Amino acid sequence: MEKGFFFTGFPGFICNQLIREVLKRNKFNSTVYVLVLPNMVEKAKQESAAIISEFGLEPSSFNIIIGDITKPLLAITPEKQEILQRNLTHVFHLAAIYDLAVPRDIAQKINVNGTENVNEWVKDLTNLERYIYFSTAYVVGNREGTLYETELIEPNGFKNHYEETKYHAEVLVDKLKTEVPVTIIRPGIVKGHSHTGETIKFDGPYFIMNFLDRLKFLPLIPRLGKGEAYVNLVPIDYIIQATTYLSQLDKAAGKTYHLTDPNPYRASEIYEIMMQEMLNKQPKGMIPLSLGKLFLSFKPMRKYLGVEKEALDYFTWKGHFDCTQAVTDLKDSGITCPDFKDGIKPMAAFYLNQKDNPSFQINIL
Template sequence: MDYNYFFTGFPGFICNQLIREVLKRNERKGIIYVLVLQGMMDKARKERHAIITELGLKDDSFILIEGDITQPSLMIFEDNLVILNKRVTHVFHLAAIYDLAVPRDIALRINVNGTNNVNEWVRGLTRLKRYVYFSTAYVVGKREGNLLETELIRPASFKNHYEETKYEAEVLVENLKEEVPITIIRPGIVKGHSQTGETIKFDGPYFMMNFLERLKYLPLLPKLGKGEAYVNLVPIDYIIAATVYLSFLENGVGKTYHLTDPRPYRASEIYTFLMEELLNKKPIGTLPISVGKWFLSIKPMRKYLGVEKEALDYFTWMGHFDCTQAVHDLEGSGIKCPDFKDGIKSMTAFYLKQKDNPNYQIPIL
């Protein structure tokens, strides 16, 4: 089968890893088309060269296309639109703004309006075999309890604008399922590679590491709140392998998958694991979450600690992601979510190596 692939979100880390896995799975056959913002072209050229060299690809098998998902027809030149319409069989839409502290207008423009533009463009593709949309498990907002892959229910409220706009975008994609062969991927909180620890930014669980690193000289470090909530962390290698497998699984058409840890740890356990590995200490006492939020409401304090105040909302949120459908459809593939504890050493080693590298730290506003 002659497959050709179109990706948004390049040269982002998840996107470039996904491209590598797609090509490896399909014996390096087919043409890769990636949509790139004008201001990201230099970085995109370097990443393209790295992938071509690594996989031994022909130069004309990886095409950069300048465009913008926030514009009609993705701001792609007409000649390129004609070529893509004739060739593209698989679309992977990853482009989004993932920052928990993102302002609502920016999140709406990129996550919702951008996805609507991609949907409209996808509708016109004549050879489309699969449209894969990257959502997030946290479209559930502040809903709690057992949360199913088969549900898409608007919650009473959201923890931040990121969650809200990803929910709105997923609704748009969900409504397209009757017209287009779609697979929706809902990852948990993505962390670095389970074996190498490699990541490209220190957010999510790395906020805990920033906090511990900045305060390591204190005589004692307390826990943040009771920490009874489960925090669903999944390594990038699991996300990539599972996404590619399910994207080409015939039975995956029309389905939504939670790529989450079926056996997550509580926030207090993760905090303790990281403190022991990072500082060789154990937490003593408890700092109420309300006090932690107050400290992080002070801009100089949160910038010093390297922690977004929105991150603390996940320490108290009592939801559990049911991933039965994903686990079932991955049976026989050999793809399973690694235990978080097994990746702590590599995760910590990578963090310590890069903690002073500003390219890895999230700008704290």
């Protein structure tokens, strides 16, 4: 049977890379449908043309559907709805606001209300084999200690509105498991490709690179706090390979997976590894994290350093993601999470090559 793959979040980087991986495994018996906001159609056309050319596809096998997850029935026309209802076998819901500093109302509208609309929509797909939802490992909020894939426990607080709304969205998807074959993906903090370093924007771990690059003129660069917390970084290639495999693995239906590094590094180690690779230096002295947060309370300082204040919360959070279920179910695929150290050279090289390109730097508010 021909597969019909539907994606929200196109033409975003994770989504377009995931589509490429899905096509590698299903090129000859699949049709791709992507949901695209009206103001993103031109960019989507460019990205779809690149994918069609790269894989030698028939243009009819890659379809741009104009819509909006924040609207009922995703604002898809009745004619398109009929086609999708009949042809879709796999739905990948990636569309979300991935921003630690996102205002609550925007995060609620897109991450929670949007996901609720997608949930209702997938219920009517007659040939659905799998609904794959992209959550985040950080739905755990302020909970610490060992955190399991089989848990979905509301914490007593969240570090930001992104975490909070992704938690509430996942609760909605988790409830669907009794009605729809659902697989929930919880990535760690996503970084660029482990071999090429390619990414689409410099956030997350790249805030550290921004910090180091802006202060490289100093004779001595201090570390930020003690850095004892583990920071779970995972390359995009691991995320897309694992997700593609699990999306078509029968026993993955009804499960939630931590796509996290089973052997993460401490914040202080990541800081030192990055500084050594970028500047050939080691940190000297220490700025207390409380002082760092104070500096970043001032917008001019945040913008100059290229760091969101909210990012520092992950330097002190002491949680450990158990990913036994993911490692076990990926065992036969040969897909494993690369070691962070093994990918630092391409990561730093890509950053240094593109750091002055404004399209890669996010708008620090």
